[in-house]
Amino acid sequence: RIRRYKWEVNAEYKAPDCFRKLVITINGQTPGPTIRAQQNDTIIVEVTNNLFTENLAIHWHGIRQIGTPWFDGTEGVTQCPVLPGTTFTYQFVVDRPGTYLYHAHYGMQRENGLYGSIIVGLPEGESEPFTYDYDRNIILNDWYHNTTTDQAVGLASVPFRWIGEPQSLLIHGRGRFNCSSLPIPSSDPGLCNASYSDCSPYRMIVVPGKTYRLRISSMTSLSALSFQIEGHNLTVVEADGHFVEPFVVRNLFIYSGETYSVLVTADQDPTRNYWITSNIVSRNAPNTPPGLGVFVYYPNHVRRSPPTTPPAAPAWNDTRPRMEQSQAIKARQGYIITPPAVSDRVIVLLNTQNEINGRRKWSVNNVSFTHPKTPYLIALKENITDAFDQNPPPNGYDEANYDIFIVQPNKNATSSNGIYRLDFNTTVDVILQNANTMNPDNSETHPWHLHGHDFWVLGYGEGKFDKFKDAGKYNLVNPIMKNTVPVHPYGWTALRFIADNPGAWAFHCHIESHFFMGMGVVFAEGIEKVGKLPSSIMGCGQSQGLYRP
C-alpha cells in the first residue's frame, strides 16, 4: 500500500502554552499530522517549504531507510536543505511495526514545533502479544519562548549564553505558562492570555474499566521527563518499536527521541478525573511548571478539574530510579532478536563539555562535530574527497589517565567533520562514556539517537566503563533493541549494532543545543552498495550541478 501526504510547512503565530510565539506548523498543526500505516507500506510525503527565510529538512526518526538512505532527512548528512518556496518529496518504506516520530533536522528547527508521530500497525491478521480496547498517542515536549535564532546565537557567542530551562512543558502540544509571571508587563494584551484555546489542557477521555494502549513519545529539546497518570499503573509493553517484557511503573522516565507504549486501565474511582503530569528530571528546573493534562473518566465533564493537587515528581537529582528503569527494559519473550555473541570493533565515545577558541562546545573524544557544506552521503558516493576531513575521529580516549569525575584540566578541544567508516556487515560496539561537565560536580543525561539502525542495549553502568569487568556482564540473552538510549550522569551505556545498512548515518545527542554544540558523530558503511542518488537531495556545497536536469 502507498500512503501519500501533502504537507505545507508554515510559520504561524500560536500560543501552545498561552504565550504567543512564532511556531512552525504542518498543514496548520503542531504537533503535525500523525502518519498511520501498516508494516511494509510505502510512505510518500510531498513537503512544501513555505517558510519565508528558512531552510528545512525532515527526519523520519526510527525508520531505518533500508535502500533509501537519501531520504533520512538529515541536513548535511543525507541531503541538502529544502529551500524556501520549494517542494521536496520523501519516499520510504515503514518496514517494522511500532511507534516512531518525525521532526525537523535542520539546525535547532525542531523545537519550533515541527514534529509528529508515525504509527505503524502489524500486517492484517497479526496481532500484538497484549490486548487493549483503544489506542491513543501523545507527544511530550518542552517549550521556549525565544526563537531558535536567538538561542543559536547565544550558544555560539563569546561569552557563552546558555538557553536555560524551558518556560513550560507541553503534553501533546498544550501547556500552561503563568502569564502573570512575565517579568515585564506587556503593553501587548495579546502576548499571553490564559483563555487562548491553543493552551487548554490535553484531555484524554477514558471509559471506566477499559484498557488503553497509550503511545508516549518525547520530543523535548532539552528536558528528561517523568510522566505519570495520577493513581494509575503503567505497564510498559513497547520501546522504540520493540516489544518489551512487561513491567509496571508508577511514573515513566522518558528521554528526548524515545517512544514507549504503556497499557493503562481505567480502574480507579470513576466519579472523578485524574491528573496527567510531566516533570523535568535530571536538571534542576524549579521555575518550569509541570506539564498538566487531565485523564477524564466518561461521563464526567471534561472541564472538571481533579480534586487533588498534581502528584509530586521524583527528585530531579535522584539518578537511581532512572538507572533502574533503563535496566528493567528487556526484549519480550518470544520476540527476542539475539545479538551476535562478539563484536568486530569497539568504539568508545567519551562525552565532554569543553571549549574551542573560547567558545563552549560538546565533544566526543575531544572532537566537536561540525557539518560539512556537502552532505556526507553525496560526498562519499561521488568520491568528493575534499568535501570533509578524511581523517577519522579517535576510536576512544585515554582511559587510563582521564578522570571522568572532575572538570577536565585541559578544556581545549578540536573541531572536525571527519567520520567513522565501518566495514560493511560487521558488528560494532559503542560504549557511551559520560563525564563531568565544565561545572564542578555536574554530569548530565544525554539521550543518544542512531539513524539507520536499531541497536541492542547490552548494559548500563555507573562510573568509568571497565572493558574486562563490565563487558563480561553484558546482557546477550534478551537485550532490548532501540534507536535512542540515555547515558546517565557519570555513567556508561553499551550498544551493539550490525553495520548492514548502506549509507551515512548520524549518531548524536538528541538534545537540540548539545548537537548544535558538536555532540555527535557520523558512521558510514557500504557506500559502494548505495543506489543512484536522487537529484532532489543535491544543490549545496560541491553537489551543485550534480545530476541536475
Ligand SMILES: O=C1O[C@H]([C@@H](O)CO)C(O)=C1O
Ligand atoms: O550545554 C550546556 O551548557 C550549560 C551549562 O553547562 C553551562 O555552564 C548546560 O546546562 C548545558 O547542558
